[in-house]
Every structure is written in structure tokens, then in C-alpha cells.
Amino acid sequence: MSRSLAALVIGNSKYKKAGKLKNPANDATDMAAVLTACGFSVTSVVDGTHKQMDKALGDFKAALKGHDVGLFFFAGHGVQIGGENFLAAIDVKTADETEAKHSSLALNKVIDTMEAADTKTNIIILDACRNNPWARAWRGGEERGLAPVYAPRGTLIAYATSPGQLAGDGKGRNGAYTAALLEHMATPDVTVEAMFKRVRNTLSATTAQKQISWEHTSLAGEFYFNLSVAARITDYGAAALGDDLFELDTSKKSHKIIASLKTLTWPRQNPAIDEITPALIAKVAADTLFVLGRNIYQSAAGNANSAIAYINDFTAKTTGTDKNDRKALLDGMLFEIFFDKTGTLRDQPKFRRFNEVFDLQRFAACKPSFDFIAACLLPYAGRYYAIPGKGHKVIADVRLGEKEKDAVLEVFVAGQQVLRRDSDDLPAWDDDEDKIYYRQRSKAQFKAWLEEELIVPARLLKIGYSRDVASGETLRVPMGWTCRLPA
The missing domain is CATH 3.40.50.1460 (Rossmann fold)
Incomplete structure (x- = not known):
């Protein structure tokens, strides 16, 4: 809705x-x-x-x-x-x-x-x-x-x-x-x-x-x-959208896998991921698949190798599954990025494997899941430069210093200067609010930082600079500053 x-x-x-x-x-x-x-x-x-x-x-x-x-x-x-x-x-x-x-x-x-x-x-x-x-x-x-x-x-x-x-x-x-x-x-x-x-x-x-x-x-x-999300989204039950309410029955294989993923220990998470086969998926209810998807993502965000591989090979891993079952799994992964265990929008998305999941948007078979997360996030549109899931590109223009050529001075998105001091993130060892401290980042690190700040997938973010920046060049980015839209 x-x-x-x-x-x-x-x-x-x-x-x-x-x-x-x-x-x-x-x-x-x-x-x-x-x-x-x-x-x-x-x-x-x-x-x-x-x-x-x-x-x-x-x-x-x-x-x-x-x-x-x-x-x-x-x-x-x-x-x-x-x-x-x-x-x-x-x-x-x-x-x-x-x-x-x-x-x-x-x-x-x-x-x-x-x-x-x-x-x-x-x-x-x-x-x-x-x-x-x-x-x-x-x-x-x-x-x-x-x-x-x-x-x-x-x-x-x-x-x-x-x-x-x-x-x-x-x-x-x-x-x-x-x-x-x-x-x-x-x-x-x-x-x-x-x-x-x-x-x-x-x-x-x-x-x-x-x-x-x-x-x-x-x-x-x-x-x-x-x-609330539970009232707006009718695809899944309230216990799946707020998965701390989801009751596990470990006599069921799918529930046992979810329980293993929730342990946050790789020796239990990796073998559990390997048990998620198309044959298993076919026997599992939509709500359970949704919760399974959520826990696959949180395991990948915790660097469980099998979970990361499952996301990267998602289309191959789910070949032969019913399209609705595939959607429920991917819906859960996307939902976990933005919503916490109570179904409440996170203050900051769980970003670590964000790009890997959003790379799946390239596949037509995955489009329904990205439509789903866009609908979930629509009421919070004011928090995003482009609603995740819509597939809209974002262009950021970066102005670098003239004397200090490596210093990032301004970031413009849609004609607005969005780089600002975040008063909640000043260096703890200095309370001088007028002084600016810098952190060195490579060009690739700066792009990764900006992707997270703007909440935009890497393939949808284009960055322009006020001068040519070599691939190996280091930029200085103000510490305690942000490009995020105010919540």
C-alpha cells in the first residue's frame, strides 16, 4: 500500500x-x-x-x-x-x-x-x-x-x-x-x-x-x-516484519537454519547456508522464507562467507524455485537492510552488503522485490535523495579546494550543497566547533563513503569533480561532516 x-x-x-x-x-x-x-x-x-x-x-x-x-x-x-x-x-x-x-x-x-x-x-x-x-x-x-x-x-x-x-x-x-x-x-x-x-x-x-x-x-x-510497516505491507505477517516476534520451531529444518544464522558464529552460519537448496525452499511458507532472507543478509553483513556467496550467486542458487518463493527470500534481505527486528526503520541502513544485494536489481526476475522495498520506504521518501529500489541514478558534484587541492569543500546533489557538519559526530578530543579536521581517503574510499552517505548503490551513483582526480589520488574529507538528509 x-x-x-x-x-x-x-x-x-x-x-x-x-x-x-x-x-x-x-x-x-x-x-x-x-x-x-x-x-x-x-x-x-x-x-x-x-x-x-x-x-x-x-x-x-x-x-x-x-x-x-x-x-x-x-x-x-x-x-x-x-x-x-x-x-x-x-x-x-x-x-x-x-x-x-x-x-x-x-x-x-x-x-x-x-x-x-x-x-x-x-x-x-x-x-x-x-x-x-x-x-x-x-x-x-x-x-x-x-x-x-x-x-x-x-x-x-x-x-x-x-x-x-x-x-x-x-x-x-x-x-x-x-x-x-x-x-x-x-x-x-x-x-x-x-x-x-x-x-x-x-x-x-x-x-x-x-x-x-x-x-x-x-x-x-x-x-x-x-x-506502521505491518499495517501498510500485507505480503507478510507482523511476526515476519518484526522478526523478534517470529517463533522458531526447530523441529522444522528451515527454522533450524534460521536459529543457526541467528547465532552470529561463522562455524554454524556457513553450514546452515549450504543447506538452503531449491528443494528446501519449495517446502517453506512465505513468512518463513522472508525471515530466512533477513537472516541470510545479517549473516553476510557479519562476514559469513557462505552467506556472502549466496547473495552474490542468488539467481543461480534459486534457479528452479517458484518466483514467489524467490521474491520472499529477496524481500527479506532487502527489508533487513532498512528495518530492525521490530519492523522499525533503522536510523542508518545496514550497509555492509548493500551493493551486493542491489546489484541483483539488474535481473528482471528480481524486479518485484525492489518494487516491494520501494513501497516500504515510500513514506520515508524525505530521508532519501532517491528512494532505494526505484533504480534512479544520483549525480553528485564535488568541489575541491583551489589552494588545498585535495580538500573536499562542497558536495552538490540536485543543485543543493549537502555536505554539512554533523554536530553529533565531532571529534571527542576537541570541542572547537569552528575548526575542521580532515581524514584522508583514496578516490575509491571517498566514493564508497559517499555511496553510504547518500544511500545509493555504487552502480547508480555518478561523481563529478571540479578538477580531474587521478585514480590513485588521496582526498581529504572533513571529519564529523555528513551528506545524509536530516531524519
Whole structure:
């Protein structure tokens, strides 16, 4: 089960004619991070002018094409004028209601934009029910909070508080409503309606029931911000995807082999690998083959020679097996690279035999397994320059020093400079964050390092240098620096 999700997130704090709000910019930044982790492609606007907000909505309209789900989030001043809601830009004109309307983003325009898109589900979240700071200057008087609106089919509109009521800035980094959202949004396998109920309970508790969130929904189907792998992938059972739950029955030969592979000792692993024959594979259930594949990979990553040879000769070793059995074995190997024993995405892939497994992508018979791992990783697309399994090439352009010609200064991928200091990996013996230390690497070692940093197979990574680099030349790479995308 794969999903394509797009979001526009706006947070306005620095209002020119209403003073600065403490939380909205933080709300937008943190919301964008959570949505990215949940698989959304996110566009963010912080402290947007009317022109910037209007352009962002236009870009969002184009981005929604081909997506299943659209989400719009706004934190900042929202005002009700004549029964309609407007989301105030930081340069909103406040002399009267008419000027305010025409220098703000109309909520109805957001709703119409999303309704016109061919998305199955649309979600609009508004942390914008603060009091109107300009009401006294307007002849119409104050209309408290935001007005209820019609939610088209397939749409959920969520407010920080009930219609006509007010919400205040939070005491910490985030507004009280957004803080509750951030607490619950990424909880695995909770429907969007159930998630908002949890938000309401948390918000009620943290504000002593002074602020009660509210939703208007006409959703036609179920939506989950965070689907666990077990919920998204139906090819295998939960005990196989999180193989610490897999119960071994050593009276079965296949289970006995898995138990031997789990010992992490070569004298037991190598003979066990040699027992994996096409005849054995034909008698084994898909879940067991998947777990067997996982353990073949972990044995190879631990340098068990027979496991390494089995991966390198995978197509020959599985000749004559049913295509679904072969797929289950390879699915397990690929899954082990990216997911731990609980079925949770690893912070860093298990990379040691990454290239050997991904070399199998060259064979047409192995394509279904690479489609499988790409589907598993799609919700985490923001962590990859190219989703592993898709077969997309990545080009990295490396700028070397002019005076210190062997020093790696910058690495560009898709036009972006991605080499950055990793604050968690500074040399333990020196806390001078401004000083750069270097590690010498051969050209081949640097390529291998970059493959791991970018999580790209060797055959799909092309590196260009700002000058010719000889094959035997040594480069200096900054210590404690990384090219990985932030998690």
C-alpha cells in the first residue's frame, strides 16, 4: 500500500501591525518536520506576506495533481469578517475590514483549491483562533474566533477551538493546540478522527478545559498519518516484519537454519547456508522464507562467507524455485537492510552488503522485490535523495579546494550543497566547533563513503569533480561532516 501525500504549511509570527506572536513560526517548522516524517512532501512558508501566501497556494494547487492526500496547515492570526474566515499575512492591511479581506488569504479559497484537486482526502488544520487585534478599529465590531464552514466531500477541517471561541499562544515553544497535534500525529495506526480526539483530550487537560478543539468532517474513507510497516505491507505477517516476534520451531529444518544464522558464529552460519537448496525452499511458507532472507543478509553483513556467496550467486542458487518463493527470500534481505527486528526503520541502513544485494536489481526476475522495498520506504521518501529500489541514478558534484587541492569543500546533489557538519559526530578530543579536521581517503574510499552517505548503490551513483582526480589520488574529507538528509 503506497500513498502520495502533499502539504502546505504556513506559520506567521512577525506581524507588522499586530506585534509578534510567539509560537506560529515554531509551529510551522515543527509541523513540517512531523509531516515529512509521515511521508508528506511539504512546502513551508514562515512569516509570509500576502503575495507569498497566495503564490504558495498556487504552487500547492499544482503540487496536488497526482497526489492522494492534501493537507493545509496555518498558524497565526485568523479573523472572521462578515461570517467568512481570513488567514492574515504578516503585511495584512488593517485600516478596515475591506482592506484586511483583500490582503489576507481567504479560507474559502484554500477550500476551493483543494476541492478542485483530484485528491481522495483533504485535511485543513487551523491554529488561528486568536483574538482579532484590529477589531476595535473596525466599524463592524469583533466577531470572535473563526466561523464554521462547509467541508466538501472527502475533507476534514480542524480548528484549535470551537467556532466563535478564542485560542491563545502556548507557554512553550508551540501553541497549545499545535503541541497536542505534534504529540499525537505520528502515533502509528491511529485514524485521523481518533487522532483528533486524542488531541482534544490533551488540549482540554493542558488548558484546564478553556480550549476545546473542534473538527468538521465529511471524510469518505479512513486516513492514517502514520501507518506502521505491518499495517501498510500485507505480503507478510507482523511476526515476519518484526522478526523478534517470529517463533522458531526447530523441529522444522528451515527454522533450524534460521536459529543457526541467528547465532552470529561463522562455524554454524556457513553450514546452515549450504543447506538452503531449491528443494528446501519449495517446502517453506512465505513468512518463513522472508525471515530466512533477513537472516541470510545479517549473516553476510557479519562476514559469513557462505552467506556472502549466496547473495552474490542468488539467481543461480534459486534457479528452479517458484518466483514467489524467490521474491520472499529477496524481500527479506532487502527489508533487513532498512528495518530492525521490530519492523522499525533503522536510523542508518545496514550497509555492509548493500551493493551486493542491489546489484541483483539488474535481473528482471528480481524486479518485484525492489518494487516491494520501494513501497516500504515510500513514506520515508524525505530521508532519501532517491528512494532505494526505484533504480534512479544520483549525480553528485564535488568541489575541491583551489589552494588545498585535495580538500573536499562542497558536495552538490540536485543543485543543493549537502555536505554539512554533523554536530553529533565531532571529534571527542576537541570541542572547537569552528575548526575542521580532515581524514584522508583514496578516490575509491571517498566514493564508497559517499555511496553510504547518500544511500545509493555504487552502480547508480555518478561523481563529478571540479578538477580531474587521478585514480590513485588521496582526498581529504572533513571529519564529523555528513551528506545524509536530516531524519
